[in-house]
Amino acid sequence: MKKIAVLVEHRQGEIREITFEMLGKAHQLAGSDDEVQALFLGDTSQKELVAKVSPHAHTTLAVYDAALKDFEPLRYGSALEAVLSNADCDLLLMGQTAFGMDLAPALAAKMTMPFTSDVVDIEILDGGVKATRQMYSGKVSAAVSLKEAPKRLLTVRAGAFPAEDVPEVSGEVREIAWSVDGDFAVRKFLSYIEAAVGDVDITQADVLVSVGRGIKDADNIPVAQELADALGGVVSCSRPVADKKWLPKERQVGTSGKTVKPRVYIALGISGAFQHQAGMKGAATIIAVNKDPKAPIFSIAHFGIVDDLFKVLPALTEKVRELKG
Amino acid sequence: MDIIVCIKRVPETAEADIVLDAGKKGIDTDGMVFSINEWDNYAVEAAIQLKEAQGGKITVVSAGPEENNEVLRRALAMGADDAIRLTDPAFEGSDAIAMARILAAAIKDIPHDLILTGVQADDDGFGGTGVALAEMLGLPYAALVTDIQLDGDTLTVHRELEGGLEEVTAVKMPALLTIQTGINEPRYVSIMGIRKVAKKEIAEKSAGDLSLSGDDIGVKGSLSQIEGLFFPPVGEGAEIIEGTMDEKAETLVKILKERGGIA
Numbered sequence: 001m002k003k004i005a006v007l008v009e010h011r012q013g014e015i016r017e018i019t020f021e022m023l024g025k026a027h028q029l030a031g032s033d034d035e036v037q038a039l040f041l042g043d044t045s046q047k048e049l050v051a052k053v054s055p056h057a058h059t060t061l062a063v064y065d066a067a068l069k070d071f072e073p074l075r076y077g078s079a080l081e082a083v084l085s086n087a088d089c090d091l092l093l094m095g096q097t098a099f100g101m102d103l104a105p106a107l108a109a110k111m112t113m114p115f116t117s118d119v120v121d122i123e124i125l126d127g128g129v130k131a132t133r134q135m136y137s138g139k140v141s142a143a144v145s146l147k148e149a150p151k152r153l154l155t156v157r158a159g160a161f162p163a164e165d166v167p168e169v170s171g172e173v174r175e176i177a178w179s180v181d182g183d184f185a186v187r188k189f190l191s192y193i194e195a196a197v198g199d200v201d202i203t204q205a206d207v208l209v210s211v212g213r214g215i216k217d218a219d220n221i222p223v224a225q226e227l228a229d230a231l232g233g234v235v236s237c238s239r240p241v242a243d244k245k246w247l248p249k250e251r252q253v254g255t256s257g258k259t260v261k262p263r264v265y266i267a268l269g270i271s272g273a274f275q276h277q278a279g280m281k282g283a284a285t286i287i288a289v290n291k292d293p294k295a296p297i298f299s300i301a302h303f304g305i306v307d308d309l310f311k312v313l314p315a316l317t318e319k320v321r322e323l324k325g
Numbered sequence: 326m327d328i329i330v331c332i333k334r335v336p337e338t339a340e341a342d343i344v345l346d347a348g349k350k351g352i353d354t355d356g357m358v359f360s361i362n363e364w365d366n367y368a369v370e371a372a373i374q375l376k377e378a379q380g381g382k383i384t385v386v387s388a389g390p391e392e393n394n395e396v397l398r399r400a401l402a403m404g405a406d407d408a409i410r411l412t413d414p415a416f417e418g419s420d421a422i423a424m425a426r427i428l429a430a431a432i433k434d435i436p437h438d439l440i441l442t443g444v445q446a447d448d449d450g451f452g453g454t455g456v457a458l459a460e461m462l463g464l465p466y467a468a469l470v471t472d473i474q475l476d477g478d479t480l481t482v483h484r485e486l487e488g489g490l491e492e493v494t495a496v497k498m499p500a501l502l503t504i505q506t507g508i509n510e511p512r513y514v515s516i517m518g519i520r521k522v523a524k525k526e527i528a529e530k531s532a533g534d535l536s537l538s539g540d541d542i543g544v545k546g547s548l549s550q551i552e553g554l555f556f557p558p559v560g561e562g563a564e565i566i567e568g569t570m571d572e573k574a575e576t577l578v579k580i581l582k583e584r585g586g587i588a
């Protein structure tokens with residue numbers, strides 16, 4: 001019998017979607033006599049959150065302590081160690097998220113667990129664990145195997161597995177004792193800062209003309225703006241464009257920016273890294289312009305032009321203007 | 326304040342046609358252009374800004390072949406004081422945790438108040454070497470840092486969470502931070518600047534120098550292993566619009582009209 005555990009991720013009173021994505025995958029990996037476990041760390045005021053995940057796991061192991069109210073990796077790591085000594089799981093899943101990236105590599109190092117990150121597929125064969133992860137911004141996949149060990153750890157890419165259809169099982173909740181022990185004052189959560197609101201809300205736009213690093217320079221943004229104006233749309237961007245301050249951060253699409261679902265999304269000089277895709281794959285129609293035919297953006301776009309965006313943009317703007325007269 | 330920055334040299338692959346190497350466990354990098362990992366460039370700039378305000382010394386560390394001296398020199402030209410390259414055939418096949426062990430072995434003997442790494446490397450994209458390194462050195466840390474304020478021996482940092490949300494967290498030094506892109510505007514490095522540091526010595530350390538045994542590093546010291554690389558299935562993929570530029574634009578306008586792309 002094998003046991004697959006999922007670390008529940010929650011923030012600001014909500015269970016994060018990645019939790020259900022991992023639970024779904026865990027059930028898919030589990031055979032009929034295997035066990036799916038949910039591991040919950042939080043304080044007693046967050047007990048109601050446990051009720052949202054426990055129906056989806058055979059066993060939920062929970063630690064409640066005031067010190068665990070907000071995510072802090074040193075405390076969470078210590079509590080998780082206590083849980084893992086009770087959980088005797090063979091495989092632990094965490095999200096490759098701001099939460100998991102701040103915790104998993106340290107835990108793997110501390111507990112000598114075979115570990116790989118950001119996986120998009122998992123296979124368990126004869127007790128061996130194999131995972132697929134991506135390299136070179138999604139242009140290449142790697143099959144990675146984890147060596148034999150009592151416990152192994154994977155972080156899972158958000159959106160890699162569907163969150164729907166997570167089976168319901170009659171799950172029990174067990175509390176695990178843990179008390180603060182160690183110098184945790186060296187890292188302290190202070191507060192959240194909500195995303196800034198800009199003058200333009202890209203989540204409300206029907207048409208987005210989105211520019212990536214391929215736009216090359218701040219001076220070229222007006223060329224994209226002209227097309228957006230002709231279409232009655234708005235200009236958005238990928239992360240490097242916001243990082244370089246060519247456009248304000250509020251225009252950034254992706255995991256650390258906005259999630260958009262316009263009628264039409266035109267991606268110009270955007271390679272299509274998964275953090276970008278996560279923010280725009282819900283668009284009804286995706287059109288990509290990129291001079292690299294192998295750019296990952298083409299795998300999710302509906303229509304593509306393999307060419308220089310600086311040739312396509314003016315030609316397209318011109319045609320749209322002609323049409324509108 | 327003494328700062329150590331870990332920097333990696335990576336191939337530029339965004340526009341390149343990638344070919345797998347003969348063993349299919351790596352890519353053929355012949356003829357590829359390499360540069361400093363984008364995240365690490367921001368980390369070097371962050372270190373220099375702290376040094377400008379506080380004084381102290383910056384040491385840059387890179388594990389890899391002789392060519393890695395390019396990125397080390399670039400960091401020296403930006404304003405780092407010392408550079409160390411870690412190199413040994415025994416490092417080959419190290420996974421990220423083993424790589425963190427190699428970096429830890431080198432860093433533990435260099436005085437430091439702060440260690441900076443990138444959030445992730447552009448090529449392998451593991452996104453965790455820094456946090457594993459902090460654990461090995463027994464340091465408090467914060468990942469995904471987009472702002473640093475110094476107050477005595479405490480760093481008040483912003484961590485980037487999802488959807489534009491940020492977290493404010495205090496970390497007591499000595500500490501390690503993994504730096505996210507956009508935290509600053511990395512300074513320009515001129516050819517003159519690089520020429521000026523061309524003669525500066527770059528220290529080299531082998532596995533032996535770092536007292537690392539074969540069991541700690543390489544394939545043997547790694548609990549994960551790349552079995553093979555392959556190209557991801559393309560799925561349905563996009564319908565590619567062909568023709569002259571005029572025809573392409575014409576087709577695209579038709580699609581836009583049909584799909585509600587023209588207001």
Ligand SMILES: Cc1cc2nc3c(=O)[nH]c(=O)nc-3n(C[C@H](O)[C@H](O)[C@H](O)COP(=O)(O)OP(=O)(O)OC[C@H]3O[C@@H](n4cnc5c(N)ncnc54)[C@H](O)[C@@H]3O)c2cc1C
Pocket residue numbers: 137211212213214215237238239240241252253254255256257258268269270271272273274275276279289290291292295307308309310339340444445469
């Ligand atoms: C924790 C974390 C969070 C992140 N969050 C986000 C996020 O929210 N949003 C986001 O976008 N990214 C995010 N990223 C960054 C992401 O990993 C990629 O680095 C980024 O999306 C790449 O942006 P890009 O496609 O514009 O640039 P690149 O990957 O450099 O691609 C540029 C593309 O332009 C093409 N090109 C160049 N010139 C031309 C031309 N003249 N004509 C046509 N095509 C051309 C190239 O072929 C290439 O495909 C995040 C990363 C991390 C680690």
Ligand SMILES: Cc1cc2nc3c(=O)[nH]c(=O)nc-3n(C[C@H](O)[C@H](O)[C@H](O)COP(=O)(O)OP(=O)(O)OC[C@H]3O[C@@H](n4cnc5c(N)ncnc54)[C@H](O)[C@@H]3O)c2cc1C
Pocket residue numbers: 116144331332333334362364365386387388389417418419420421422424428441442443444445446447448449450451452453454455547549550551
């Ligand atoms: C199973 C497996 C097997 C591998 N086998 C090989 C192999 O045979 N040969 C090989 O060359 N590579 C191999 N790699 C890749 C190599 O292990 C990675 O370079 C290493 O794991 C670090 O991961 P990353 O570069 O994605 O770092 P990330 O965790 O994404 O990088 C974060 C930060 O760590 C620091 N950092 C990372 N690497 C270095 C470095 N070299 N020097 C200084 N600082 C650094 C940088 O500050 C960087 O911004 C393998 C990887 C895996 C997962």
